Amino acid sequence: MIDPVLQSPELRLAADSNQVLNYHRDPHNYITQVFGAQLPAIRTGFFNVHLTKGIIVQPHWHTNVNEMVYVISGEVITSVFNPFTQRLMTYYLRPGQLSLFPKGWFHWIIAESNHAHLLTIFDQPTPDIVYGSDFLRSVPKEVMQRAYCVNEEDYARAVAPIRESVILGPPVGCGRDS
Structure with a gap:
């Protein structure tokens, strides 16, 4: 055909x-x-x-x-x-x-x-495409605590800078040469 x-x-x-x-x-x-x-x-x-x-x-x-x-x-x-x-x-x-x-x-x-x-x-x-940044910022801190025994506040603080999809990183202005 x-x-x-x-x-x-x-x-x-x-x-x-x-x-x-x-x-x-x-x-x-x-x-x-x-x-x-x-x-x-x-x-x-x-x-x-x-x-x-x-x-x-x-x-x-x-x-x-x-x-x-x-x-x-x-x-x-x-x-x-x-x-x-x-x-x-x-x-x-x-x-x-x-x-x-x-x-x-x-x-x-x-x-x-x-x-x-x-x-x-x-x-x-x-x-x-499933971006890691989207996954990380979308998983509730309570789920990370329950699944992996990660402190909820530590997780929330760690992912707080991820506000949008990061395709090419590090994000501009994250403290490294950008």
């Missing part, structure tokens, strides 16, 4: 990955994208990620996609938590190298050099 998108008289087979800004932390740390909305014929999708040293793509997971990280320039560390072995798997990547984050596995990326440029490529045209 031929895909109806490919039969369309308005078929486009090219897109500009710089046109759609997904997230902007500052002029050197930002994410652009190409997904099905920008290129209907695409069966995958990707984020075009630009980072400077010390910036982190915050811990998160995807409910519906596998993610491959491909380094174009610079150096990054990728880390993923293996839920089967209960171990953290960490990789130091340079240009031309890649790592994989399986669907549902908690992961993050840290830039180890200035001007790191990478693609995060997904096996579906639109990823669902």
Whole structure:
């Protein structure tokens, strides 16, 4: 069966990955994208990620996609938590190298050099993303106390600075070089 998108008289087979800004932390740390909305014929999708040293793509997971990280320039560390072995798997990547984050596995990326440029490529045209910052600020302090014996006030104080989704961190003004 031929895909109806490919039969369309308005078929486009090219897109500009710089046109759609997904997230902007500052002029050197930002994410652009190409997904099905920008290129209907695409069966995958990707984020075009630009980072400077010390910036982190915050811990998160995807409910519906596998993610491959491909380094174009610079150096990054990728880390993923293996839920089967209960171990953290960490990789130091340079240009031309890649790592994989399986669907549902908690992961993050840290830039180890200035001007790191990478693609995060997904096996579906639109990823669902659960950000660690959203999870942390949404779990009631009473639940953390009951589940983990964490002092309620300590937890509330620890997550108080997280007021919104943090995609590229640390948040500007958190006391580190930003």
